[in-house]
Amino acid sequence: MPRQSPTITSLRIRSVRDAEIILHAVALGLLPMVVHRLADEERLALRPGCIYVWEERSSNPLEATGQEIQRFTEGRSWGPSRARDNFLIYYEKDSPSRSSILHRNNVRTAPQLIKQTYSVFIDYPKNSRKWHLNAYYTQDSLESLHTIDDIPVLSRIEVPRNRYVCARNNGARRNARHIGASEHMLPPLVYHDALTSSSSSSTDDDSPTYPIPPLPPVPLSPSQVPIPPVAPLPPGYTLTDRRLAPLEYLQNCSPKARDPADDEALRQFQYTMSPL
Template identity: 40%
Template sequence: MMSPTCTNIRVRTARDAEIIFHAVRIGILPMVVQRLGSEERMALCSGCVYVWEERSGSLSESMEQGIERFTEGRSWGPSRARDDFLFYHEKDTAPKSLMVERTRAIRYQEDPVGASAMRPRRRGEHMIKQTYSVFVRPTDGMNFKKWHLNAYWTQEDLDQLLTVDDFTELRSLDVPPNTYLCARTNRMRETIGRSARGNTFPTPPRLYTNGPGLSLAPLELLEECRRLRRDPTDEVILRSFNVHRNFHRN
Protein backbone atom coordinates (compact mmCIF):
# COMPACT_ATOMS: atom_id res chain seq x y z
CA MET A 1 0.00 0.00 0.00
CA MET A 2 1.33 3.43 -0.93
CA SER A 3 2.09 5.62 2.09
CA PRO A 4 1.45 9.35 2.47
CA THR A 5 4.40 11.70 2.05
CA CYS A 6 4.35 12.23 5.82
CA THR A 7 1.98 11.56 8.71
CA ASN A 8 1.07 13.10 12.08
CA ILE A 9 2.13 16.56 10.90
CA ARG A 10 0.49 19.93 10.27
CA VAL A 11 1.51 22.65 7.83
CA ARG A 12 1.53 26.08 9.47
CA THR A 13 2.99 28.34 6.79
CA ALA A 14 4.22 28.40 3.20
CA ARG A 15 7.73 27.91 4.61
CA ASP A 16 6.64 24.58 6.15
CA ALA A 17 5.21 23.54 2.77
CA GLU A 18 8.41 24.48 0.94
CA ILE A 19 10.48 22.43 3.41
CA ILE A 20 8.29 19.39 2.70
CA PHE A 21 8.50 20.01 -1.06
CA HIS A 22 12.29 20.21 -0.85
CA ALA A 23 12.50 17.06 1.26
CA VAL A 24 10.57 15.29 -1.51
CA ARG A 25 12.80 16.73 -4.22
CA ILE A 26 16.04 15.51 -2.59
CA GLY A 27 14.61 12.10 -1.67
CA ILE A 28 14.08 12.41 2.08
CA LEU A 29 10.30 12.06 1.75
CA PRO A 30 8.35 10.11 -0.90
CA MET A 31 6.13 11.63 -3.55
CA VAL A 32 2.68 10.17 -4.20
CA VAL A 33 2.87 8.99 -7.81
CA GLN A 34 -0.61 7.57 -8.35
CA ARG A 35 -4.17 8.13 -7.22
CA LEU A 36 -5.16 6.60 -3.90
CA GLY A 37 -6.64 3.12 -3.99
CA SER A 38 -9.45 1.94 -1.72
CA GLU A 39 -7.14 0.84 1.12
CA GLU A 40 -5.17 4.09 0.97
CA ARG A 41 -8.38 6.12 1.11
CA MET A 42 -9.43 4.19 4.20
CA ALA A 43 -6.06 4.90 5.83
CA LEU A 44 -6.26 8.67 5.25
CA CYS A 45 -6.52 10.32 8.65
CA SER A 46 -5.80 13.56 10.48
CA GLY A 47 -2.14 14.51 10.05
CA CYS A 48 -1.64 12.91 6.62
CA VAL A 49 0.19 15.01 4.02
CA TYR A 50 0.49 14.10 0.33
CA VAL A 51 2.80 15.73 -2.22
CA TRP A 52 2.02 14.97 -5.86
CA GLU A 53 2.97 16.25 -9.28
CA GLU A 54 0.31 17.44 -11.70
CA ARG A 55 0.33 15.86 -15.13
CA SER A 56 0.70 18.65 -17.67
CA GLY A 57 -0.91 16.88 -20.61
CA SER A 58 1.91 17.79 -22.98
CA LEU A 59 2.92 14.16 -23.49
CA SER A 60 1.00 10.97 -24.03
CA GLU A 61 -0.51 9.40 -20.91
CA SER A 62 1.74 6.34 -21.21
CA MET A 63 4.92 8.47 -21.22
CA GLU A 64 4.15 11.26 -18.79
CA GLN A 65 4.59 11.17 -15.04
CA GLY A 66 2.25 12.77 -12.55
CA ILE A 67 -1.40 12.64 -11.55
CA GLU A 68 -4.12 14.36 -13.53
CA ARG A 69 -6.39 14.83 -10.51
CA PHE A 70 -5.92 13.80 -6.88
CA THR A 71 -8.97 12.15 -5.31
CA GLU A 72 -9.45 10.66 -1.86
CA GLY A 73 -13.05 9.44 -2.04
CA ARG A 74 -14.59 12.21 0.05
CA SER A 75 -16.94 15.12 -0.60
CA TRP A 76 -15.85 18.70 0.11
CA GLY A 77 -17.49 22.08 0.36
CA PRO A 78 -16.31 25.17 -1.56
CA SER A 79 -12.75 26.38 -1.09
CA ARG A 80 -11.82 29.20 1.25
CA ALA A 81 -8.56 31.09 0.70
CA ARG A 82 -6.30 32.11 3.56
CA ASP A 83 -2.83 33.45 2.81
CA ASP A 84 -1.52 31.19 0.02
CA PHE A 85 -3.56 28.15 1.10
CA LEU A 86 -6.97 26.85 0.13
CA PHE A 87 -9.12 25.12 2.76
CA TYR A 88 -12.02 22.72 2.20
CA HIS A 89 -14.42 21.42 4.86
CA GLU A 90 -15.70 17.90 4.40
CA LYS A 91 -19.41 17.31 3.86
CA ASP A 92 -19.87 14.61 6.46
CA THR A 93 -23.44 13.92 5.30
CA ALA A 94 -22.42 13.34 1.67
CA PRO A 95 -22.73 9.73 0.40
CA LYS A 96 -19.03 9.36 -0.47
CA SER A 97 -17.82 10.55 2.93
CA LEU A 98 -20.37 8.42 4.78
CA MET A 99 -19.28 5.34 2.82
CA VAL A 100 -15.64 5.92 3.73
CA GLU A 101 -16.46 6.31 7.43
CA ARG A 102 -18.64 3.20 7.49
CA THR A 103 -15.89 1.14 5.89
CA ARG A 104 -13.33 2.54 8.35
CA ALA A 105 -15.59 1.58 11.26
CA ILE A 106 -15.99 -1.99 9.96
CA ARG A 107 -12.25 -2.44 9.42
CA TYR A 108 -11.50 -1.05 12.87
CA GLN A 109 -13.99 -3.40 14.55
CA GLU A 110 -12.50 -6.39 12.74
CA ASP A 111 -8.88 -5.55 13.59
CA PRO A 112 -8.45 -2.64 16.07
CA VAL A 113 -4.67 -3.10 16.29
CA GLY A 114 -3.86 -3.63 12.62
CA ALA A 115 -6.28 -0.92 11.49
CA SER A 116 -5.36 1.66 14.13
CA ALA A 117 -4.85 4.29 11.42
CA MET A 118 -8.40 3.64 10.24
CA ARG A 119 -10.03 4.64 13.53
CA PRO A 120 -13.44 6.11 12.64
CA ARG A 121 -13.83 9.76 13.54
CA ARG A 122 -15.65 10.73 16.70
CA ARG A 123 -19.10 12.22 16.34
CA GLY A 124 -18.90 15.91 15.53
CA GLU A 125 -15.38 15.77 14.04
CA HIS A 126 -14.99 17.34 10.62
CA MET A 127 -12.07 16.65 8.29
CA ILE A 128 -10.41 19.71 6.75
CA LYS A 129 -8.31 19.61 3.57
CA GLN A 130 -5.55 22.22 3.19
CA THR A 131 -3.87 22.61 -0.20
CA TYR A 132 -0.85 24.53 -1.48
CA SER A 133 0.44 24.55 -5.07
CA VAL A 134 3.80 25.63 -6.48
CA PHE A 135 5.73 25.74 -9.72
CA VAL A 136 9.10 24.05 -9.23
CA ARG A 137 11.97 25.88 -10.87
CA PRO A 138 13.91 23.42 -13.08
CA THR A 139 17.65 22.83 -12.86
CA ASP A 140 18.09 20.94 -16.14
CA GLY A 141 16.75 23.43 -18.67
CA MET A 142 13.33 21.74 -18.83
CA ASN A 143 9.97 23.41 -18.21
CA PHE A 144 8.52 24.20 -14.80
CA LYS A 145 6.61 21.41 -13.03
CA LYS A 146 3.55 21.96 -10.90
CA TRP A 147 3.50 20.29 -7.49
CA HIS A 148 0.66 20.15 -4.98
CA LEU A 149 0.55 19.56 -1.24
CA ASN A 150 -2.63 18.18 0.35
CA ALA A 151 -2.77 18.17 4.16
CA TYR A 152 -5.68 16.67 6.13
CA TRP A 153 -6.62 17.32 9.74
CA THR A 154 -9.46 17.83 12.18
CA GLN A 155 -9.77 20.82 14.46
CA GLU A 156 -9.80 18.47 17.46
CA ASP A 157 -6.43 16.95 16.52
CA LEU A 158 -4.65 20.05 15.24
CA ASP A 159 -2.83 21.00 18.45
CA GLN A 160 -1.56 17.43 18.93
CA LEU A 161 0.02 17.18 15.48
CA LEU A 162 3.77 17.68 15.01
CA THR A 163 5.44 20.29 12.80
CA VAL A 164 8.54 20.28 10.58
CA ASP A 165 10.49 21.67 13.55
CA ASP A 166 9.96 18.37 15.39
CA PHE A 167 11.90 16.38 12.76
CA THR A 168 15.69 16.74 12.68
CA GLU A 169 15.98 15.93 8.97
CA LEU A 170 13.36 18.58 8.11
CA ARG A 171 14.14 21.50 10.41
CA SER A 172 17.78 21.51 9.26
CA LEU A 173 16.92 21.71 5.55
CA ASP A 174 18.16 24.75 3.65
CA VAL A 175 15.60 25.48 0.92
CA PRO A 176 17.12 27.40 -2.03
CA PRO A 177 15.29 30.71 -2.53
CA ASN A 178 12.86 31.09 -5.46
CA THR A 179 12.79 27.34 -6.10
CA TYR A 180 9.14 26.77 -5.16
CA LEU A 181 6.98 29.56 -6.57
CA CYS A 182 3.41 29.90 -5.35
CA ALA A 183 1.03 28.99 -8.17
CA ARG A 184 -1.71 31.35 -6.95
CA THR A 185 0.31 34.45 -7.90
CA ASN A 186 -0.96 36.00 -11.16
CA ARG A 187 2.50 37.11 -12.27
CA MET A 188 3.81 33.59 -11.69
CA ARG A 189 1.08 32.09 -13.88
CA GLU A 190 2.06 34.47 -16.69
CA THR A 191 5.71 33.48 -16.30
CA ILE A 192 4.88 29.78 -16.50
CA GLY A 193 2.70 30.40 -19.53
CA ARG A 194 5.70 31.86 -21.33
CA SER A 195 7.81 28.94 -20.15
CA ALA A 196 5.33 26.46 -21.64
CA ARG A 197 5.75 28.17 -25.02
CA GLY A 198 9.45 27.40 -25.03
CA ASN A 199 11.16 29.90 -22.72
CA THR A 200 12.27 28.15 -19.57
CA PHE A 201 12.95 31.40 -17.70
CA PRO A 202 11.07 34.71 -17.89
CA THR A 203 12.33 37.36 -20.32
CA PRO A 204 11.96 41.14 -19.92
CA PRO A 205 9.28 42.95 -21.94
CA ARG A 206 10.43 44.03 -25.38
CA LEU A 207 9.00 45.60 -28.52
CA TYR A 208 8.22 43.45 -31.53
CA THR A 209 9.09 44.83 -34.99
CA ASN A 210 6.39 44.63 -37.64
CA GLY A 211 7.93 46.14 -40.75
CA PRO A 212 10.30 49.10 -41.11
CA GLY A 213 9.83 51.86 -38.56
CA LEU A 214 6.90 50.16 -36.77
CA SER A 215 7.18 48.42 -33.37
CA LEU A 216 4.40 46.71 -31.45
CA ALA A 217 4.29 46.34 -27.68
CA PRO A 218 3.80 42.83 -26.23
CA LEU A 219 0.20 41.94 -25.38
CA GLU A 220 0.84 41.51 -21.64
CA LEU A 221 2.26 45.07 -21.48
CA LEU A 222 -0.81 46.47 -23.24
CA GLU A 223 -3.14 44.60 -20.87
CA GLU A 224 -1.26 46.07 -17.91
CA CYS A 225 -1.55 49.60 -19.31
CA ARG A 226 -5.26 49.12 -19.90
CA ARG A 227 -5.85 48.88 -16.15
CA LEU A 228 -4.28 52.32 -15.51
CA ARG A 229 -6.54 55.38 -15.27
CA ARG A 230 -5.99 58.32 -17.63
CA ASP A 231 -4.78 61.67 -16.39
CA PRO A 232 -7.85 63.84 -15.48
CA THR A 233 -6.81 66.50 -18.02
CA ASP A 234 -6.79 63.88 -20.79
CA GLU A 235 -10.25 62.72 -19.73
CA VAL A 236 -11.66 66.28 -20.13
CA ILE A 237 -10.09 66.67 -23.59
CA LEU A 238 -11.44 63.31 -24.80
CA ARG A 239 -14.94 64.13 -23.57
CA SER A 240 -14.82 67.46 -25.47
CA PHE A 241 -14.02 65.60 -28.71
CA ASN A 242 -16.99 63.25 -28.13
CA VAL A 243 -19.36 66.16 -27.53
CA HIS A 244 -18.13 67.93 -30.68
CA ARG A 245 -18.56 64.78 -32.78
CA ASN A 246 -22.09 64.12 -31.49
CA PHE A 247 -23.06 67.76 -32.20
CA HIS A 248 -22.11 67.42 -35.88
CA ARG A 249 -23.95 64.07 -36.18
CA ASN A 250 -27.16 65.72 -34.99
Protein backbone atom coordinates in the same frame (compact mmCIF):
# COMPACT_ATOMS: atom_id res chain seq x y z
CA MET B 1 0.01 -2.42 -7.27
CA PRO B 2 1.64 -2.07 -3.84
CA ARG B 3 -0.11 0.01 -1.24
CA GLN B 4 0.93 3.64 -1.35
CA SER B 5 1.77 5.52 1.84
CA PRO B 6 1.29 9.25 2.47
CA THR B 7 4.34 11.46 2.02
CA ILE B 8 4.41 11.96 5.81
CA THR B 9 1.96 11.46 8.68
CA SER B 10 1.16 13.04 12.06
CA LEU B 11 2.33 16.45 10.88
CA ARG B 12 0.67 19.83 10.42
CA ILE B 13 1.64 22.69 8.14
CA ARG B 14 1.88 26.05 9.86
CA SER B 15 3.26 28.25 7.08
CA VAL B 16 4.56 28.43 3.52
CA ARG B 17 8.04 27.70 4.89
CA ASP B 18 6.80 24.41 6.36
CA ALA B 19 5.19 23.48 3.04
CA GLU B 20 8.34 24.25 1.06
CA ILE B 21 10.49 22.20 3.45
CA ILE B 22 8.24 19.18 2.84
CA LEU B 23 8.39 19.78 -0.92
CA HIS B 24 12.17 20.06 -0.86
CA ALA B 25 12.47 16.92 1.27
CA VAL B 26 10.59 15.12 -1.51
CA ALA B 27 12.91 16.64 -4.12
CA LEU B 28 15.93 15.41 -2.11
CA GLY B 29 14.48 11.91 -1.85
CA LEU B 30 14.03 12.09 1.92
CA LEU B 31 10.26 11.71 1.63
CA PRO B 32 8.22 9.80 -0.98
CA MET B 33 5.98 11.36 -3.59
CA VAL B 34 2.49 10.05 -4.30
CA VAL B 35 2.61 8.76 -7.87
CA HIS B 36 -0.93 7.50 -8.47
CA ARG B 37 -4.45 8.24 -7.30
CA LEU B 38 -5.42 6.81 -3.96
CA ALA B 39 -6.92 3.32 -4.05
CA ASP B 40 -9.85 2.36 -1.82
CA GLU B 41 -7.64 1.10 1.03
CA GLU B 42 -5.47 4.19 0.82
CA ARG B 43 -8.53 6.43 1.05
CA LEU B 44 -9.71 4.56 4.12
CA ALA B 45 -6.29 5.10 5.71
CA LEU B 46 -6.49 8.88 5.38
CA ARG B 47 -6.26 10.41 8.87
CA PRO B 48 -5.64 13.84 10.36
CA GLY B 49 -1.94 14.59 9.97
CA CYS B 50 -1.59 12.87 6.58
CA ILE B 51 0.27 14.90 3.97
CA TYR B 52 0.49 13.99 0.28
CA VAL B 53 2.85 15.56 -2.26
CA TRP B 54 2.03 14.85 -5.89
CA GLU B 55 2.92 16.19 -9.33
CA GLU B 56 0.27 17.37 -11.75
CA ARG B 57 0.39 15.84 -15.21
CA SER B 58 1.82 18.36 -17.66
CA SER B 59 0.51 19.03 -21.14
CA ASN B 60 4.12 19.15 -22.34
CA PRO B 61 5.29 15.59 -23.16
CA LEU B 62 8.93 16.66 -22.75
CA GLU B 63 8.29 17.24 -19.04
CA ALA B 64 6.67 13.86 -18.39
CA THR B 65 8.31 11.83 -15.63
CA GLY B 66 5.83 8.97 -15.43
CA GLN B 67 4.88 9.90 -11.87
CA GLU B 68 2.28 12.57 -12.57
CA ILE B 69 -1.37 12.49 -11.53
CA GLN B 70 -4.12 14.10 -13.56
CA ARG B 71 -6.34 14.73 -10.54
CA PHE B 72 -5.94 13.83 -6.87
CA THR B 73 -9.09 12.44 -5.23
CA GLU B 74 -9.79 11.09 -1.76
CA GLY B 75 -13.37 9.89 -2.25
CA ARG B 76 -14.79 12.72 -0.12
CA SER B 77 -16.92 15.78 -0.79
CA TRP B 78 -15.62 19.26 -0.02
CA GLY B 79 -17.15 22.68 0.26
CA PRO B 80 -15.92 25.72 -1.67
CA SER B 81 -12.31 26.76 -1.20
CA ARG B 82 -11.31 29.56 1.15
CA ALA B 83 -8.04 31.41 0.62
CA ARG B 84 -5.75 31.72 3.62
CA ASP B 85 -2.39 33.31 2.87
CA ASN B 86 -1.13 31.25 -0.09
CA PHE B 87 -3.12 28.17 0.92
CA LEU B 88 -6.58 27.00 -0.06
CA ILE B 89 -8.72 25.54 2.72
CA TYR B 90 -11.59 23.09 2.15
CA TYR B 91 -14.07 21.76 4.72
CA GLU B 92 -15.48 18.27 4.34
CA LYS B 93 -19.22 18.02 3.68
CA ASP B 94 -21.66 15.37 4.77
CA SER B 95 -22.24 13.03 1.85
CA PRO B 96 -22.96 9.37 1.07
CA SER B 97 -19.24 8.85 0.42
CA ARG B 98 -18.38 10.16 3.90
CA SER B 99 -20.97 7.87 5.48
CA SER B 100 -19.56 4.94 3.50
CA ILE B 101 -16.02 5.65 4.70
CA LEU B 102 -17.14 5.89 8.32
CA HIS B 103 -19.09 2.64 7.98
CA ARG B 104 -16.15 0.79 6.43
CA ASN B 105 -13.88 2.05 9.21
CA ASN B 106 -16.42 0.85 11.81
CA VAL B 107 -16.82 4.42 13.04
CA ARG B 108 -20.20 6.00 13.66
CA THR B 109 -19.09 9.62 13.95
CA ALA B 110 -15.88 11.48 13.27
CA PRO B 111 -14.84 15.14 13.20
CA GLN B 112 -15.01 16.91 9.87
CA LEU B 113 -11.74 16.80 7.98
CA ILE B 114 -10.13 20.01 6.78
CA LYS B 115 -7.96 19.96 3.65
CA GLN B 116 -5.13 22.45 3.24
CA THR B 117 -3.52 22.70 -0.21
CA TYR B 118 -0.45 24.48 -1.53
CA SER B 119 0.62 24.48 -5.20
CA VAL B 120 3.96 25.52 -6.69
CA PHE B 121 5.90 25.54 -9.93
CA ILE B 122 9.33 23.92 -9.77
CA ASP B 123 12.28 25.96 -11.09
CA TYR B 124 9.92 28.47 -12.67
CA PRO B 125 10.30 29.91 -15.31
CA LYS B 126 12.74 27.29 -16.63
CA ASN B 127 9.91 24.76 -16.76
CA SER B 128 6.26 24.48 -15.75
CA ARG B 129 6.27 21.33 -13.61
CA LYS B 130 3.60 21.78 -10.97
CA TRP B 131 3.65 20.16 -7.54
CA HIS B 132 0.85 20.06 -5.00
CA LEU B 133 0.83 19.50 -1.26
CA ASN B 134 -2.38 18.27 0.41
CA ALA B 135 -2.47 18.30 4.21
CA TYR B 136 -5.40 17.01 6.29
CA TYR B 137 -6.36 17.80 9.86
CA THR B 138 -9.28 18.52 12.17
CA GLN B 139 -9.74 21.34 14.63
CA ASP B 140 -9.32 18.90 17.52
CA SER B 141 -6.13 17.34 16.15
CA LEU B 142 -4.06 20.49 15.68
CA GLU B 143 -2.51 20.42 19.15
CA SER B 144 -1.60 16.74 18.95
CA LEU B 145 0.09 16.84 15.55
CA HIS B 146 3.85 17.34 15.21
CA THR B 147 5.52 20.26 13.47
CA ILE B 148 8.66 20.60 11.36
CA ASP B 149 10.58 21.69 14.45
CA ASP B 150 9.95 18.29 16.08
CA ILE B 151 11.75 16.40 13.28
CA PRO B 152 15.50 17.23 13.12
CA VAL B 153 16.04 15.85 9.62
CA LEU B 154 13.38 18.26 8.33
CA SER B 155 14.14 21.29 10.49
CA ARG B 156 17.74 21.38 9.16
CA ILE B 157 16.66 21.59 5.50
CA GLU B 158 17.55 24.82 3.71
CA VAL B 159 15.22 25.52 0.79
CA PRO B 160 16.95 27.25 -2.16
CA ARG B 161 15.64 30.71 -2.82
CA ASN B 162 13.00 30.93 -5.59
CA ARG B 163 13.10 27.17 -6.16
CA TYR B 164 9.36 26.90 -5.53
CA VAL B 165 7.09 29.61 -6.93
CA CYS B 166 3.57 29.68 -5.52
CA ALA B 167 1.06 29.03 -8.28
CA ARG B 168 -1.45 31.43 -6.73
CA ASN B 169 0.63 34.61 -7.05
CA ASN B 170 3.02 36.43 -9.41
CA GLY B 171 0.89 35.36 -12.37
CA ALA B 172 2.78 32.06 -12.45
CA ARG B 173 -0.33 30.00 -13.10
CA ARG B 174 -1.15 31.93 -16.25
CA ASN B 175 2.37 32.51 -17.52
CA ALA B 176 3.58 28.93 -17.08
CA ARG B 177 1.27 27.80 -19.87
CA HIS B 178 3.12 30.05 -22.30
CA ILE B 179 6.77 29.39 -21.46
CA GLY B 180 8.80 29.74 -24.62
CA ALA B 181 5.89 31.11 -26.62
CA SER B 182 7.19 34.68 -26.31
CA GLU B 183 10.14 33.80 -28.55
CA HIS B 184 7.78 33.34 -31.51
CA MET B 185 5.58 36.36 -30.90
CA LEU B 186 5.79 39.63 -32.86
CA PRO B 187 6.58 42.83 -30.96
CA PRO B 188 3.46 44.71 -29.90
CA LEU B 189 2.06 47.42 -32.10
CA VAL B 190 2.89 50.94 -30.96
CA TYR B 191 0.56 53.85 -31.59
CA HIS B 192 2.37 57.10 -32.44
CA ASP B 193 0.90 60.47 -31.61
CA ALA B 194 2.47 63.65 -32.96
CA LEU B 195 1.56 65.46 -29.76
CA THR B 196 3.30 62.87 -27.55
CA SER B 197 6.17 61.76 -29.79
CA SER B 198 8.65 63.93 -27.92
CA SER B 199 7.84 62.27 -24.60
CA SER B 200 7.64 58.72 -25.94
CA SER B 201 11.01 59.01 -27.73
CA SER B 202 12.79 59.20 -24.38
CA THR B 203 12.10 55.53 -23.55
CA ASP B 204 14.92 52.97 -23.59
CA ASP B 205 13.02 50.37 -25.64
CA ASP B 206 14.85 49.85 -28.95
CA SER B 207 12.50 47.16 -30.28
CA PRO B 208 11.04 47.81 -33.76
CA THR B 209 7.68 49.50 -33.93
CA TYR B 210 4.90 49.29 -36.48
CA PRO B 211 3.17 52.66 -37.05
CA ILE B 212 -0.55 52.57 -37.61
CA PRO B 213 -1.79 54.41 -40.77
CA PRO B 214 -4.09 57.37 -40.07
CA LEU B 215 -7.76 56.61 -40.11
CA PRO B 216 -10.15 58.56 -42.40
CA PRO B 217 -12.19 61.26 -40.67
CA VAL B 218 -15.47 60.14 -39.25
CA PRO B 219 -18.44 61.72 -41.12
CA LEU B 220 -20.40 64.14 -39.04
CA SER B 221 -24.08 63.75 -38.44
CA PRO B 222 -26.36 66.67 -39.38
CA SER B 223 -26.53 67.71 -35.75
CA GLN B 224 -22.71 67.90 -35.62
CA VAL B 225 -22.17 70.03 -38.80
CA PRO B 226 -20.82 73.41 -37.69
CA ILE B 227 -23.09 76.38 -38.39
CA PRO B 228 -21.38 79.62 -39.49
CA PRO B 229 -21.92 82.53 -37.16
CA VAL B 230 -24.61 85.09 -38.05
CA ALA B 231 -23.34 88.53 -39.04
CA PRO B 232 -24.16 91.23 -36.54
CA LEU B 233 -27.07 93.59 -37.28
CA PRO B 234 -26.31 97.07 -38.61
CA PRO B 235 -26.92 99.97 -36.23
CA GLY B 236 -30.61 100.80 -35.91
CA TYR B 237 -31.83 97.39 -37.19
CA THR B 238 -33.78 94.83 -35.17
CA LEU B 239 -34.59 91.16 -35.74
CA THR B 240 -38.01 92.13 -37.16
CA ASP B 241 -36.26 93.91 -40.05
CA ARG B 242 -34.86 90.54 -41.21
CA ARG B 243 -38.20 88.80 -41.57
CA LEU B 244 -39.02 87.51 -45.08
CA ALA B 245 -42.10 88.71 -46.98
CA PRO B 246 -45.05 86.28 -47.07
CA LEU B 247 -45.00 83.85 -50.01
CA GLU B 248 -48.52 84.88 -51.12
CA TYR B 249 -47.39 88.51 -51.41
CA LEU B 250 -44.36 87.55 -53.48
CA GLN B 251 -46.46 85.42 -55.86
CA ASN B 252 -48.98 88.24 -56.54
CA CYS B 253 -46.41 90.98 -56.81
CA SER B 254 -45.87 92.20 -60.43
CA PRO B 255 -42.25 91.92 -61.63
CA LYS B 256 -40.21 95.10 -61.89
CA ALA B 257 -39.60 96.32 -65.46
CA ARG B 258 -36.15 95.66 -66.87
CA ASP B 259 -33.82 98.44 -67.85
CA PRO B 260 -33.98 99.24 -71.68
CA ALA B 261 -30.25 98.57 -71.96
CA ASP B 262 -30.82 95.03 -70.61
CA ASP B 263 -33.55 94.40 -73.18
CA GLU B 264 -31.22 95.52 -76.02
CA ALA B 265 -28.44 93.20 -74.76
CA LEU B 266 -30.84 90.23 -74.68
CA ARG B 267 -31.99 90.91 -78.28
CA GLN B 268 -28.39 91.00 -79.49
CA PHE B 269 -27.65 87.71 -77.69
CA GLN B 270 -30.68 85.99 -79.22
CA TYR B 271 -29.65 87.26 -82.70
CA THR B 272 -26.14 85.87 -82.45
CA MET B 273 -27.37 82.47 -81.18
CA SER B 274 -30.06 82.02 -83.88
CA PRO B 275 -29.20 79.46 -86.66
CA LEU B 276 -28.12 80.84 -89.97
